[in-house]
Every structure is written in C-alpha cells, then in structure tokens.
Amino acid sequence: MIYTVTLNTAVDRIIYLEGQLSRKANNKTKSVTLDIGGKATHVSVALSAMGIDNVATGIVGGQNGKLMVELMQAKGVTCQFFDQPNVNTRESIILVDESGQGSFMITQKGFELSVDSINKLEMFLDKQVQAEDIVVFAGSPPPGFSLTQYKHLLNIVKHKQAKLVVDASGDYLKSALECNPYLVKPNEFEFQEFIQKECNSIEDFIIELKDLQTTVDLWIVSLGKRGSIAKYNNEVYLVVPPLVKEVNETGAGDFFVSGLVAKIHQNESIENILLYATAVGASKAMQPTSSGFDLSEVQSIIKQIEMRKI
Ligand code: TA6
Secondary structure, three states: OEEEEEOOOEEEEEEEEOOOOOOOOOOOEEEEEEEEOOOHHHHHHHHHHOOOOEEEEEEEOHHHHHHHHHHHHHOOOEEEEEEOOOOOOEEEEEEEOOOOOOOEEEEOOOOOOOHHHHHHHHHHHHHHOOOOOEEEEEOOOOOOOOHHHHHHHHHHHHHOOOEEEEEOOHHHHHHHHOOOOOEEOOEHHHHHHHHOOOOOOHHHHHHHHHHOOOOOOEEEEEOHHHOEEEEEOOEEEEEEOOOOOOOOOOOHHHHHHHHHHHHHHOOOOHHHHHHHHHHHHHHHHOOOOOOOOOHHHHHHHHHOOEEEEO
16 A cells, blocks of 8 residues: 655645736736645645555644545545644645746645644554555655654654655655655755755766765655656666646646656556656646646656666
8 A cells, every 4th residue: 555644734725827926016816726735645646546546644634624635535535634623734825927937835834733643643654554565755744843753753654664755855854864765855955955065967966866875775856847866776867858838837746756656666667667757747747736637648748758877
C-alpha cells in the first residue's frame, strides 16, 4: 500500500487575474476557485487518477479541513485524516495572472498539532504500515512541530521496513536524512540551502549531486521547467522536459513525486521512473488548478523528454 502524509493540510484559494499582476494598480480578478492544497495530498490525487491504491492521511481542522477531504474524496482518494477540534486547516493563496510567467504562492503557517492528533497519526501509521509499503511525507510541517517529533514519525515508518519518501526542506530535510529515506526530492533552492553553496548552472548542480555522500537510494533535485537531476546507484541522470504551455505550475513538484512513487511501486527501471514523473509534472503545469493533470498527455510528453546519464 502507499500512504501519503500531510502534516500541514491546506485549501488553495486560486485567484485568476486579468492581465499581469502589478504593484500600485487595481488588479482585477477574473475568477476564484478553491482546490486541494498541501503537498502529499496532491500525490494521493494523482495516484488515484492513475488507478493506484493509496491512503491519504494527516491532520485537518474546521470547515477548510472538511472541504479539503470532500474535494479529495470527489477525486476518488481514500482519506483517513484525523480531525483536530477548534482549529481550521490553513488557506494558501495562489495568484495566476495572464503573463504566462508562473504563479505566485502565499501560504499561511497553519495550526499547531495537538498531542492527541499526533498520537492518533502515530498509532495509525504504526498499525497500518507494513514492510515494502511506500510512505510519502510531503510539505512543510506545521508551526511548533519539532525536529524530534518529525524524526519520531519518520522512524515509525522506517522501523516497519517501508520505503520512506520525503519532500521537505531546511532542517526537516536534514532530520529526514537521519532516518535513511529511500527518496528525497528537494527543489533547486532547497538543495542549495542544504549544501550551503550557490549553484549557478545545471553543471554546478550536477557536480554537487555527484559529490554528495549519501545513503539515500534516489536523490532528485528538481529544477522547475529546466527538469531535474537524479542520483541513483551512483549514476547521475539529467532529465529535461519539453517546453510546455505553463498555466499554473503550483503543485507540479507534487505531481512529479506522484509519478516517481507510481513507478517505484510498479518496480520500473530508473529511466522509466524519471521519464514518467517528468511527464506527469509537466502535464500538471499545463492545468489551471492545483490538483488537475491530464493522464492522456503523459505518453506524448514522454516522447519529447531528453534524458541522459552523465
Ligand atoms: O506544491 C504546491 C502546494 O502543495 C500548494 O498546493 C500549497 O498548499 C503549498 O504547496 C503547501 O506547501 P507547504 O510547503 O507550505 O506545505
């Protein structure tokens, strides 16, 4: 089974604007829509659309939490979220203008998890997760969630001999690495923060990733529309997607992770894992919403991807 864990759930308020967003101007909205936010939630949405069984878990609260779960269930996701009383799942604001230059994302911090919520989640993972399952932790943990608590949660999964997939940044990424994850996927900014060096070109990223001493099976640095660099079994791959018409790239990284997880689950080759994930991520960027992607686009995008071992 695949489990996805979102510690800091969110509802995305996507605001579509007329023209290009500019300062000191009256920026007019065209329309506003609410969609599923948070990161691991998107992984579940994509896996369910691919027909791959999975369970989405995490902590929700209030009206926003209820809405997020309803939106996920409407997309066929099996949800096992724990409801925390007297709090509301946060809202993330996504601004999409007509400049064709990508979206703006503004996120709230979210609510602190109660001891009761954390216990429920820990007990759930401890009871359900079995050897060879895949468990995905993606997104920023909520305020007050300590590194010790984070590691404790990850170690529950690790002790079950399940595959741990982590999409986190900063100190949470460092803590995750102490739990021997199977896969980590920092983006270019998170990776530079991690290595504490600036990378000014794709070659710089390749050099740094090649030099990295790591016990992680699959390290991937995502570079947005420039693609990604992956290190697997000491081999390094550069994967470059075709230029697609980017409408709203919010969540493209989450959908990329879903493609990785789907093909890891199906025991595919590393090449197929990377090609599929890249196409799913690119397909997401072509959609206006946070949780939309078109499976029928994936095969044609795969044919246009350039991938080479370096
Ligand atoms: O990757 C996009 C997204 O999942 C949005 O839907 C938004 O809710 C946000 O990321 C949450 O990110 P965070 O790192 O704050 O958990």
